[in-house]
Amino acid sequence: MLVVEGLTCRFGAKAAVDNASFSVEPGTFVGVIGRSGAGKSTLLRMINRLAEPTSGRILFDDLDVTALRGRNLRKWRARSAMIFQQFNLVGRLDVLTNVLMGRLADIPAWRSLAQLWPEADRALAMSALEQFDIAQYAAQRADQLSGGQQQRVAIARALVQQPDIILADEPIASLDPRNTKIVMDALLRINKHFGITVFCNLHSLELARGYCDRLIGMSAGRVVFDGAPAALTDHIARELYDLEANEVMGHEVMGGAPVPAPDGATVPALGTVAA
Amino acid sequence: MTKVSIPEPEGLRARYPDVFERPASARLAWPLMLLVALAIFVFGLVHLGFSPWRMLNGLHQLGWITLMMLPPNPGSSLPTYLHALGETLSIALLGTTLAAVFALPVSLLAAKNIVPSNIFRFPIRRFLDTIRGVDTLIWALVWINVVGLGPFAGVLAIAVSDFGALGKLFSEAIEGADRKQVEGIRASGGNALHEIRFGLMPQVFPVIAGQVLYFIESNTRSATIIGIVGAGGIGLQLAEQIRVLEWQKVSFLILMVLIAVAVIDWISSKLRFAIIGPRAVV
Numbered sequence: 001m002l003v004v005e006g007l008t009c010r011f012g013a014k015a016a017v018d019n020a021s022f023s024v025e026p027g028t029f030v031g032v033i034g035r036s037g038a039g040k041s042t043l044l045r046m047i048n049r050l051a052e053p054t055s056g057r058i059l060f061d062d063l064d065v066t067a068l069r070g071r072n073l074r075k076w077r078a079r080s081a082m083i084f085q086q087f088n089l090v091g092r093l094d095v096l097t098n099v100l101m102g103r104l105a106d107i108p109a110w111r112s113l114a115q116l117w118p119e120a121d122r123a124l125a126m127s128a129l130e131q132f133d134i135a136q137y138a139a140q141r142a143d144q145l146s147g148g149q150q151q152r153v154a155i156a157r158a159l160v161q162q163p164d165i166i167l168a169d170e171p172i173a174s175l176d177p178r179n180t181k182i183v184m185d186a187l188l189r190i191n192k193h194f195g196i197t198v199f200c201n202l203h204s205l206e207l208a209r210g211y212c213d214r215l216i217g218m219s220a221g222r223v224v225f226d227g228a229p230a231a232l233t234d235h236i237a238r239e240l241y242d243l244e245a246n247e248v249m250g251h252e253v254m255g256g257a258p259v260p261a262p263d264g265a266t267v268p269a270l271g272t273v274a275a
Numbered sequence: 276m277t278k279v280s281i282p283e284p285e286g287l288r289a290r291y292p293d294v295f296e297r298p299a300s301a302r303l304a305w306p307l308m309l310l311v312a313l314a315i316f317v318f319g320l321v322h323l324g325f326s327p328w329r330m331l332n333g334l335h336q337l338g339w340i341t342l343m344m345l346p347p348n349p350g351s352s353l354p355t356y357l358h359a360l361g362e363t364l365s366i367a368l369l370g371t372t373l374a375a376v377f378a379l380p381v382s383l384l385a386a387k388n389i390v391p392s393n394i395f396r397f398p399i400r401r402f403l404d405t406i407r408g409v410d411t412l413i414w415a416l417v418w419i420n421v422v423g424l425g426p427f428a429g430v431l432a433i434a435v436s437d438f439g440a441l442g443k444l445f446s447e448a449i450e451g452a453d454r455k456q457v458e459g460i461r462a463s464g465g466n467a468l469h470e471i472r473f474g475l476m477p478q479v480f481p482v483i484a485g486q487v488l489y490f491i492e493s494n495t496r497s498a499t500i501i502g503i504v505g506a507g508g509i510g511l512q513l514a515e516q517i518r519v520l521e522w523q524k525v526s527f528l529i530l531m532v533l534i535a536v537a538v539i540d541w542i543s544s545k546l547r548f549a550i551i552g553p554r555a556v557v
Contacts, residue, residue, distance in 0.1 A: 105464030
């Protein structure tokens with residue numbers, strides 16, 4: 001179980017995340033929602049320890065994540081895989097090597113630095129690529145793939161880390177609607193199939209309602225909503241998003257009609273390709 | 276043409292006084308600066324004893340030399356010259372390689388995104404500046420006194436002075452690298468070496484390789500110059516033939532250097548395109 005206690009991150013005088021506390025059961029698909037600049041990214045980055053908390057604690061089962069250093073910190077980063085809005089792949093490396101980056105924490109440094117990847121790790125990487133229907137691009141440079149394909153490579157990289165948590169920071173913000181569905185379905189499949197906890201920062205409320213088991217709403221660094229998607233009333237959503245509300249909720253909201261259930265609400269069958 | 280009428284010119288003038296009434300200082304700044312630059316230039320010409328007459332008088336001498344250079348002819352020294360050219364190429368290649376090998380780790384320490392602390396970075400940057408501040412020719416004169424005449428001194432001269440130059444250029448390439456790609460490695464559990472090897476190097480390698488290839492080409496010319504002061508290679512032959520006024524041999528030697536540089540340029544452009552091409556760098 002992931003427990004966050006009074007987590008705060010300050011950049012100068014401004015608190016990006018202010019005293020956030022919650023706990024998440026394993027296997028939950030958590031959507032983190034809120035306006036741009038509400039602290040969603042910083043929250044996820046602190047859990048992976050890419051951003052340093054100013055105060056507060058992150059606990060995973062018995063592990064005090066906030067106290068980790070050196071090798072143990074790297075092990076934790078592998079266990080809490082990040083997926084980024086801009087994919088953060090190494091463009092000039094081939095797709096397979098990019099996925100193998102997910103194995104760095106588990107194999108000896110001399111082997112990885114010399115690119116002597118163990119057979120089992122290559123197989124793991126290829127099978128991850130195959131699951132997302134991009135195994136045929138393994139030898140291609142990552143920057144020659146389309147945005148949707150790159151994000152699937154990034155998800156494959158996260159998966160070979162064999163993580164306990166996946167932290168997806170606006171994973172679909174740079175993608176078109178079709179790839180949005182492919183990527184969100186891939187995350188949902190990982191969540192349901194492997195039971196991996198997923199944290200997903202989303203700007204769109206419609207997607208959040210469709211995919212997530214639980215929503216955490218943030219505003220100005222504070223957690224202002226924490227509950228099931230059904231409990232998020234239009235009134236609360238309006239407060240969360242302020243002026244942007246109509247945009248993120250769809251225009252039906254203006255007439256007071258309920259937000260329609262999105263297509264993504266159904267879980268895709270296991271083993272089917274995301275494409 | 277459409278004539279656009281201005282509704283109330285007086286109002287515009289009142290609202291944007293800066294646009295319509297520029298102060299004298301702003302209007303005169305440019306002409307004044309040009310005038311000062313011209314004055315400095317003229318002063319320099321007078322001070323250095325520049326006279327068009329001496330140019331014109333010497334011009335026929337230049338024509339004379341050119342005539343005497345034709346046709347280029349190595350005489351019986353072709354084997355010696357080829358050997359000397361080979362020496363010059365080796366000096367350039369070895370010197371640049373040594374410089375690059377030592378510059379790479381130091382450039383990492385001089386890059387802001389690797390060593391954020393100014394306290395550590397500052398002395399390294401100044402160290403590179405200092406080495407770079409002394410020209411290859413001066414380094415050649417220094418090394419000749421340390422290790423004696425010959426190509427070894429030439430290699431050391433190029434290695435040291437270009438270590439400073441490449442160190443600076445490499446560190447700038449590293450600072451220009453995309454942070455997100457490195458972050459991707461860190462977030463997956465990579466250590467600092469992994470971040471450099473997989474996050475940074477693939478990005479900066481094409482830039483660095485291009486710089487090294489250019490330096491090899493440029494150093495073939497530098498090696499000619501430092502050969503003149505006794506650091507081996509074709510420059511030594513060139514200086515000797517100029518001294519004894521063997522202009523046909525001089526022109527032949529110059530042609531040899533030109534061809535060598537052109538060939539190196541051709542090879543390096545092929546290599547560069549192979550490196551920046553669509554294939555993955557691993």
